Amino acid sequence: MAPEPENHSTLNLKMTLESDRLSLFSSLLGQGFTLKVRTGCSLRELLCEQLGVRSDYVDQRIQTIFLDGKTVDDVDTAVIRQDSTLALSAAMPGLAGATLRRGGAYAAMRRQISHQNKAGHDSVADGVVMLKLFNLVALELGPGLLKQGIWVRGKQMENFFKKVPEYFWSGCRAAEIDGTPLTMEKIGHMEWKHRQVFLKLEVKEND
Amino acid sequence: MDKLLRINMGMDGGPKASEEPLGDYAGLAGRGMTSAIVAKEVPPLCHPLGKNNKLVIAPGLLSGSHAAQSGRVSVGCKSPLTGGIKEANSGGQGAQVLARLGYAAIVLEGKPGDDTLYKIVINKDGVEITPDNSLKMMGNYDLIDTIREAYGDKVACISIGPAGEMKMAAASVAFTDVEQRPTRHAGRGGVGAVMGSKGVKVIVLDDTGMSARSPKDPEKFKAANKAFVQGLKKHPITGEGLPSFGTNILTNVINEAGALPTHNFKTGRFDGASNISGETQSEIMKARGGMVAHGCHKGCVIRCSGIYNDKDGNFVTKRPEYETVWAHGGNCGIDDMDAIAELDRLDDDYGLDTIEMGAAIGVAMDGGVAKFGDAQAAINLLKEVGKGSPLGRIIGNGAAVTGKVFGVERVPVVKGQALPAYDPRSVQGMGVTYATTTMGADHTAGYAVTANVLNVGGSVDPLNPEGQVELSRNLQIATAAIDATGMCLFIAFAILDQPETFEALVDMIGAFTGQDLTADDVTELGKTILTFERDFNSRAGFTQKDDRLPDFFKAEPLPPHNVTFDVKDEDLDRVYNW
Numbered sequence: 001m002a003p004e005p006e007n008h009s010t011l012n013l014k015m016t017l018e019s020d021r022l023s024l025f026s027s028l029l030g031q032g033f034t035l036k037v038r039t040g041c042s043l044r045e046l047l048c049e050q051l052g053v054r055s056d057y058v059d060q061r062i063q064t065i066f067l068d069g070k071t072v073d074d075v076d077t078a079v080i081r082q083d084s085t086l087a088l089s090a091a092m093p094g095l096a097g098a099t100l101r102r103g104g105a106y107a108a109m110r111r112q113i114s115h116q117n118k119a120g121h122d123s124v125a126d127g128v129v130m131l132k133l134f135n136l137v138a139l140e141l142g143p144g145l146l147k148q149g150i151w152v153r154g155k156q157m158e159n160f161f162k163k164v165p166e167y168f169w170s171g172c173r174a175a176e177i178d179g180t181p182l183t184m185e186k187i188g189h190m191e192w193k194h195r196q197v198f199l200k201l202e203v204k205e206n207d
Numbered sequence: 208m209d210k211l212l213r214i215n216m217g218m219d220g221g222p223k224a225s226e227e228p229l230g231d232y233a234g235l236a237g238r239g240m241t242s243a244i245v246a247k248e249v250p251p252l253c254h255p256l257g258k259n260n261k262l263v264i265a266p267g268l269l270s271g272s273h274a275a276q277s278g279r280v281s282v283g284c285k286s287p288l289t290g291g292i293k294e295a296n297s298g299g300q301g302a303q304v305l306a307r308l309g310y311a312a313i314v315l316e317g318k319p320g321d322d323t324l325y326k327i328v329i330n331k332d333g334v335e336i337t338p339d340n341s342l343k344m345m346g347n348y349d350l351i352d353t354i355r356e357a358y359g360d361k362v363a364c365i366s367i368g369p370a371g372e373m374k375m376a377a378a379s380v381a382f383t384d385v386e387q388r389p390t391r392h393a394g395r396g397g398v399g400a401v402m403g404s405k406g407v408k409v410i411v412l413d414d415t416g417m418s419a420r421s422p423k424d425p426e427k428f429k430a431a432n433k434a435f436v437q438g439l440k441k442h443p444i445t446g447e448g449l450p451s452f453g454t455n456i457l458t459n460v461i462n463e464a465g466a467l468p469t470h471n472f473k474t475g476r477f478d479g480a481s482n483i484s485g486e487t488q489s490e491i492m493k494a495r496g497g498m499v500a501h502g503c504h505k506g507c508v509i510r511c512s513g514i515y516n517d518k519d520g521n522f523v524t525k526r527p528e529y530e531t532v533w534a535h536g537g538n539c540g541i542d543d544m545d546a547i548a549e550l551d552r553l554d555d556d557y558g559l560d561t562i563e564m565g566a567a568i569g570v571a572m573d574g575g576v577a578k579f580g581d582a583q584a585a586i587n588l589l590k591e592v593g594k595g596s597p598l599g600r601i602i603g604n605g606a607a608v609t610g611k612v613f614g615v616e617r618v619p620v621v622k623g624q625a626l627p628a629y630d631p632r633s634v635q636g637m638g639v640t641y642a643t644t645t646m647g648a649d650h651t652a653g654y655a656v657t658a659n660v661l662n663v664g665g666s667v668d669p670l671n672p673e674g675q676v677e678l679s680r681n682l683q684i685a686t687a688a689i690d691a692t693g694m695c696l697f698i699a700f701a702i703l704d705q706p707e708t709f710e711a712l713v714d715m716i717g718a719f720t721g722q723d724l725t726a727d728d729v730t731e732l733g734k735t736i737l738t739f740e741r742d743f744n745s746r747a748g749f750t751q752k753d754d755r756l757p758d759f760f761k762a763e764p765l766p767p768h769n770v771t772f773d774v775k776d777e778d779l780d781r782v783y784n785w
Contacts (some may be wrong), residue, residue, distance in 0.1 A: 016740045026486040030459050061443070064462045069767055087463045091444050093454060093511075093697060094529075095650065095682065096629045100464055100637060109636020109678060113464060134459045135486060136443065136454055163482075165494035 011195050013157070013187075014176050016202040021171035022143050025201075028160050029133040029142045033150040033199075034087065039082050039127035041158040043067065043075040046086075046129070053141065062137060063091035063101050070115035073103045078115055082127035088141070146201040154195030161188050173204060208236070208271065208311045208420060212334065214327065216405045217317025222325060224334040227313055238294045239691035239736050240265035240312050241283025245292055246739035251746035255287035255397070256404040260316035260390055264305070264365065264380075264410075265313075267693010269719055271306025271420040274428075275436045276695040278302045278504030280382065280733040286396035288376040288563070288605055289622040289647040291744040294690065295398045297650065298503035299382030299391030300363035300412075300700050302693055305329075307414040314442035319406040323371070328358070330413040344369045345592075346556035347381045347389035350409060350784070358411055360387050366409040368558025371399030373595050375603035376623075377563035378403065381555065384503050384512075390525040391503050394560035395649065396624060397605075423721030431714035436508050437707025442701040448499035449511035449697060452485030454529040457628075459484045462537070465767045466633035468626070469537045470579050471569035471761075472619045474766045475630050479542025483532050489513075491544055496520045499719050509697050515548045524552040527561075527703045533628035534565020539572055540579030550589055557593040559603065564589060564627030574613025617759050622749070631756060632765040637775055639679035643754045643782040645740035651696055652683055676774070680782045684733035691732060692716065734785060741783060751780050 037050050043065070047053040058075060065072040066087040072078045080086065091101060099106040107114065128151075133142055169184045176182060209229060215723040218223045229235075235243050241263040253259035253580050262284045269277035280302035286293035305313070308329060319325070326339040342350060347368045354364055370378035378399030393399075422428035422445070440446040448456050451571035458480055461467045461602060489499050498514040503525070513526030527535075527547055535541060535550040554561045568585050571577065576598075578585035591599030601612050606625040610618030619626040624647025631638025644652035689696060694712075702709035719721045744753075760772040 024490055026490065027481050027484065030486055031481045063443075064460055069463060069465050071464065087460075089463075090448055091458050091700070092457055092460050093444050093449060094457060095640070096461060096466065096634055096637060097444075098700070098703070099634055100460065106636060108465075108680060109639075110464070110634045112635060112773075113466070113633050113768050126526060132459075132463065134463075134484075135456050136447055138486065139451075157711060165490070167494060182238060 003047070009195055010198065012178050012198045012200070014200045014202065015172060016174040016204060018171035018173070018206045019203050020206050021168055022146070022201075022203065023139060024164055024168050025142055025146060026138045028156060029138040029151060031156055032130045032132040033152045034128050034130050035131055035145075035150060037080070037127060039080050039084070039129065040122040040124040041078055041080055043072065043078040043086070046080045052144070061090055061140070062088050064089040064097070065102055067115050070113055070150065071100050071102065071110060072115045073107060075102070077117055079117060079122050080129055081122065083129070085130040085132065087132035087134065088137045090136040107130070141144055143203065146199070149198055149200035152197050152199055154197055156194035157195075157197045157199070158192035161192075208306050208309055209683060210309060211312050211314060212329070213314045213316060214334070214336065215263055215317040215731050216315060216319050216325070216407065220320070222336045224336060228271070232311070235691065236270070236311060237265055237270035237279065237281045237693045238283070238296070238687060239732060241281045242292060242736050242739045244284050244312065244314060244482075245285065246743040248302055249285050249743075251285070251743050252725070252748070253285060253595040255285045255401060260285045260401055260404070262315040262398065262401045262405060263312050264309060266302035266306040268691060269716065270302040270693040272422065272719060273419055273506065274432055274715055274719065275439065275506055275508050276698050277693050278506055279690070279693045279695055280305070280393070280400045280754040281690060282380050282393035283545070284401040284487050285747070286398070286647070287374070287400045288397040289746055291394035291622055291647070292645055292740045293398060294646065295380070295393035295395045296690060297380070297382045297391045297393040298695065299384050300504050301382040303504060303506065304363040304414045307417040307418070308412060313410065315402065315405045315407060318404060322712045325406050326406045326411065327407060327410050328411045328413070330417045339408065344372060347558055348556050351383060351387060352390050354409060354411055355387060358413060359411070361415065363412045364389065364409055365412070366558070367399045367402050367407075368403045369593055369595065370558045370603055371403035371644065372408070373600065373603070374400040374403050375559070375592070375600065375601055376400055376608070377560045377567065377605045379558050379560050379638055381558055384525065385505060389526070390555055392555065392558070394562065396647065399558050404624050413699055422472045424718040428715060428718035431718055434711035435715055437706060438701045438705050438711055439508050441698055442708070443702060444700040445509045445697060449509050452489050453511050453513055453526045455485035455488050455527065455532050457485070457529045458532060459486065461629060464633055465765070466630045467533065467537050468619070468628065468630045470540050471538060471573040471617055472630060473617070476541070476767055477540070479539035479546070480537060482542040483536045483544050483547060486530070488526065488532070492516070492526065502527070504635055507626070507695070509695065511697065517545070524555060527551040530628045531561040531565070531599075534562050535568070535585065538565050538569040539585050541582045541585060543582045546582035546586065549586060553589045553593065557589070559592065563605045563625045563629050564602070566619060567602045567609040568607045570606045570615050570618055571602060571613060573617060574609070574615045576613060618757060620648060621756060622753055624648050627767075630765055632760055632770045633768060633773060635774055636678055638756055638760065638772050639676055639779060639782065640683060642756050642779050643679065644683060645737065645744055652686055676778045676781050680682040683737060683782070686733070687736040688729045688733035690737065721743065737783070747783060754779050754782075
């Protein structure tokens with residue numbers, strides 16, 4: 001089962017929406033969501049073997065990586081553990097952006113926050129990780145993960161629906177919670193706090 | 208671009224303009240030109256607002272040509288904020304138009320004997336300087352509307368708002384953009400106060416009848432420019448990331464790194480970061496009919512700017528940049544994008560540096576003047592600056608003055624200038640540049656043009672902790688050279704990663720000037736500029752003790768990584784050993 005903290009009930013939210021509304025989920029993806037994965041593996045194994053990301057995409061597109069807030073330089077040696085937080089981004093501008101880039105010429109300039117592997121053996125086990133997707137990576141990997149389903153905190157879901165622009169709703173064709181159809185108005189005004197939400201999207205091409 | 212325009216504002220009988228050949232300044236442009244003139248002609252111990260200071264406005268080496276990204280302009284003087292030499296850099300149309308008019312620099316000298324405010328109009332027929340006190344205390348937006356009525360919508364303007372007239376140390380010089388809006392600013396160091404001290408409200412540039420500057424080898428130039436543009440467009444940062452999210456693409460990433468200064472540099476993470484991220488900002492802009500990718504000057508192919516509208520679809524401001532979003536956002540605990548856009552608009556209208564204002568308001572909040580997170584209080588404080596109330600004049604003179612007045616110990620400044628949006632405890636190499644640059648804390652002083660590309664200063668061992676000093680040195684040298692070309696610093700990413708794009712840039716400069724550029728030339732140009740600047744600062748009284756970060760960066764661990772700045776003073780003092 002997916003994460004279900006004490007006193008938190010779970011809801012399965014399935015939405016069917018038009019493809020041009022997908023980019024609106026970028027803010028949600030950037031705040032972080034949880035996935036059920038096998039931990040104790042390398043970052044590359046998680047991305048490529050478990051989440052189905054192409055290896056060349058990992059090497060070329062994902063240029064800025066944080067594991068528990070620390071910059072990662074080597075995706076083959078960094079190990080994913082239970083409750084790890086992993087953030088993925090494309091290459092960033094500016095000196096700071098260049099400094100944070102994995103394996104970049106300026107890595108020395110942020111050595112205090114570079115990720116170091118902990119000593120010891122990591123056994124593979126079922127677990128959960130928090131994933132944050134930023135910028136181009138959110139636009140490109142987000143839709144696939146949203147179609148598979150992600151876990152988000154109810155408060156995040158509530159804030160998302162509060163702040164989403166009005167035109168979002170006109171692109172939503174259907175929604176259901178735990179198999180029961182609901183109107184968009186109900187979805188937008190629901191009390192989501194203290195819930196864990198399994199959000200899954202079905203995407204239709206725009207008319 | 209073979210002449211200087213000197214305008215002496217303090218002549219008996221009124222201001223007088225004169226043209227002269229470049230002389231010793233031949234071959235210089237942008238920051239190279241401004242720093243050379245200031246270092247040679249301005250007495251280092253003069254008062255920054257006095258008659259002996261000079262304000263130099265210089266387009267880049269390739270400005271006014273068809274070279275992509277060549278529209279940066281440098282504004283130099285002795286800074287009223289730092290007391291040292293200053294080069295503040297801006298986009299907008301000014302560089303292109305000024306260069307087409309044939310001027311390598313405008314030098315404002317002297318000081319009027321009274322408080323008359325002047326308007327300067329420059330076109331192909333010459334220079335006209337007229338008193339116009341009807342413009343007094345006009346915001347930049349109203350000012351440009353007035354100029355448009357008189358001179359049409361094709362002219363480019365260089366102007367100051369009320370902050371410059373009130374000679375505030377955080378006052379900027381505004382440059383109009385492609386839509387003739389005053390959204391581009393040479394923001395840092397109080398250059399607007401120096402323009403105000405010269406009694407100049409606005410310089411109107413009209414290049415009607417002038418053509419683009421011609422390269423020495425047009426065919427080679429055209430081919431190199433084409434390859435350069437292709438390189439910029441295919442690179443993920445310049446071709447995708449910046450046009451999609453602007454520079455504010457950095458908010459989420461810097462926050463995740465624990466390097467986003469929050470609540471006046473108390474922590475490195477801001478809970479509300481995602482609400483003001485570039486991703487969120489772009490979605491807001493799209494939903495309101497704004498423009499997500501937009502150039503600040505003609506010839507920009509990166510287009511990192513944009514149009515930010517209000518909820519009714521009316522223009523508010525250009526896309527607030529990352530540093531602005533941080534300064535008025537996370538640094539002050541504000542996660543309301545509309546409030547940040549309003550603050551950006553007010554900064555542009557009053558003519559203020561957004562970084563200095565956000566930092567000063569953050570310090571004021573730390574001093575109990577307002578609560579962190581109170582967006583309306585921040586807006587009210589900025590309006591006090593625009594009015595010139597006593598409180599507003601304190602804030603408008605920057606973070607250092609604000610800290611002193613309100614007894615705040617945590618004041619994030621170097622040489623009196625506020626630190627930008629990257630905490631040096633998390634990104635320590637950035638701290639080396641903040642501490643040692645001639646400009647006061649400046650995130651653009653050491654940019655991402657690597658030694659490995661330019662061979663500037665030899666090779667560096669990045670695994671050596673002391674390599675941070677070498678890296679900072681090499682970056683500062685390379686940046687000074689790029690600033691002289693008038694090229695947007697964002698080209699750095701493409702030339703860093705794509706050797707053929709770097710080659711295209713070198714070919715383009717060579718084809719334009721008729722001289723082959725070598726890496727050694729770049730190194731020498733950068734070193735020469737920094738030497739001018741260091742020498743000026745030394746004669747102005749700066750010593751090694753000024754090349755330091757404030758104590759709290761060494762004493763207060765920064766959450767979440769709980770790191771302090773630990774580069775040794777003796778290492779900082781090695782930056783300029785070459």
